[in-house]
Amino acid sequence: MSAREEILARLRAATRDVTTQQGARGELAVTAASAESPARTLELFVHNVADYRARVERCSPGDVATSIAAALVRGGAHRVVVPDGLDASWIAPLRDSGIRLVPDRADDGRPLSSAELDEVDAVVTAARVGIATTGTIVLDHDTDQGRRVLSLVPDQHVCVIRADRVVHDVPDAVSLLDPLRPLTWISGPSATSDIELDRVEGVHGPRILDVIVIEP
Amino acid sequence: MPSFQRAARDALANTQQRRNLAHATATIRAKRERVVGEVDRWEDLRVAGAEAKDEALHHLPDYLEQLEANLTARGATVHWARDADEANAIVLGLIRDKGADEVVKVKSMLTQEIELNERLEEAGIHAWETDLAELIVQLGHDRPSHILVPAIHRNRAEIREIFLREMGSVGRPAPKDLTDEPAKLAEAARLHLREKFLRAKVAISGANFAVADTGTLVVVESEGNGRMCLTLPETLISLVGVEKVLPTFADLGPMLQLLPRSSTGERMNPYTSMWTGVTPGDGPQEVHVVLVDNGRSRVLADEVGRQALRCIRCSACLNVCPVYERAGGHAYGSVYPGPIGAVLNPLLRGTGSEVDKSLPYASSLCGACFEACPVRIDIPQLLVHMRTQVVDEASGRSPEALGMKAAAWTFADHRRLETAQRASSLSGRLLGNRTVRSVPGLGAWTQARDVPTPPKETFRQWWRRTHEDES
16 A cells, blocks of 8 residues: 555544534634724734834825935845836936946846845845735735845845735735735844743844835 | 653753743733734634634545646646655655755745654755755754744754754854844854755655645745745755645635744734646646545544544644643644644554553643634544553553543442541541652652642541531
8 A cells, every 4th residue: 555545544443433514614713903093003014023123114196206215225235136026116226326236137147146146235125015014025926025035145125015006914914915926024134042932033034124115 | 752740850950941931921821912902803713724724634535636637737746655665765766766966945844743853864855944944953953842843942043053963064164253143043044945945856845734625735934934945946845744735725814813922922924825736937837745644534534533634733832832832842742732632642643552541641731722722623632542542552550541440449438538538637646748759659640740748637637626506
């Protein structure tokens, strides 16, 4: 008997006593906290993101480019990788600021290698969803967010999110996301508490996380 | 492994470890309480979490077949392993197929359980642990002592010494001027591991959850080493215990609220990765999933014990346990320490060995572990269940079985009880204030505890003396 057949047979024998039908538990109980108002949700999001030692800034649609440039200058970034689908107006002014924009494409058209990305200081991406109760941003790696490694290898991540993409609680986010896409949930910069429980920002992921919230 | 009680005696004498553990458990306990207190309907969440796991466990064969079908449809290759040997052989074969002589690993308790690193080393393949604490444990030629913070028994000075001594022999050495500041130590680990991440062809991971209705695997972490392993190499091999299955993607809603708050005391851990098979142009283009039994079907067959398979390895039960806080993780003789380990190990392995016979007794049955468990595993009930099994297997001849029989005889008649109590108070008068460290005939019981000195007067005697007028 193959391992598969044998394990499934063992598990069937082990659950012979079960009398309920598969799926009989019915609908999942609602476990999300509810929002008092969209404004309150946004306040909570900004508070919780900042509580994780990420830098948060709220700006109007016209000021996104300025906020991104300021964040990159503050982080000391010189070479910045941007995904192909990022809103061009967000980064156009950077060309005059001395910061070099690197597309995720080498000269021969292939995507950048990990080693090439390691030479880059920062990345700018959009985000799919924000979660207020936990201070989380979720990337689904659509064209405005890039491949998963883009927001991992460089040391600074500037993430731009529209206020209307911020939901209140975790189940709200889960119901919006497409499980067939790769998903990265980010809550603050990379951190460890493994040495005497002292929290240290940044082991392998970006040590600096800037979140820019666009308000209408 | 020696019994828990024997191992705990040595651990109790290690004052440095006891200080580290007391600090660590108290700190995480306080953080957890604060963030759990923020959630209005925590009890509803616990129920939802328990129901999701029970639904999966009660219909496990069906959900596993669904998981396999969805993984395969999305380009992953699914393997099945009956036990540790089979799982290790599958992984070794896959690494050899790629011609690799090293792999990077994100922390996985299942790979520790099956001793994958040791098997790979024997075959000449280096397996690099990339979680900071696991790196400390690996470089220190040591064993993890906590589920969540495996190197909690080490302090910063020891870690600095390990890094300076060992890093150079397996890769980029630690900087000569390394101090014991946690930020500097983390930086040394970052540089040491980055060269390994960038050149690795094969990575090995576990999974916190495997979603049946989509084929999605989930890894929850803090440092980014998980993301490195899950996205940089060409080939990803994930070992998944069959109990990790969740019925639906929506079940992640409650689970991702329960797990971080219960384990690190955070609203959310810094990074959670989800992937479903292969994504063209992003991440590993060859994805293998090994579904491992290794004793889990045996646990599932125990109608009382099967709830232990709900465990999501959060470690909340360790941090509230007065026994764990003093004895530390090594005394449990397994990768699963603390209250959950005290039931899970004998359930997975049976109660044949010294350590597995002793583990159900590694508890005061105070019940704190059940209160803390985010998926409502009734650990005290399971401890008693396993004690019954251990005693039954000793077929009534064990000192405990004989003692219980004698106690039943004594308690059945008030005159016998009073006689026994008078004998006990007599010994109390003889002993005075001395501490009783060992009682002849109760060697095992008194190994890890002191016996309270019996009172000089029984309650009945005291009542008669003070309430003489009323009678």
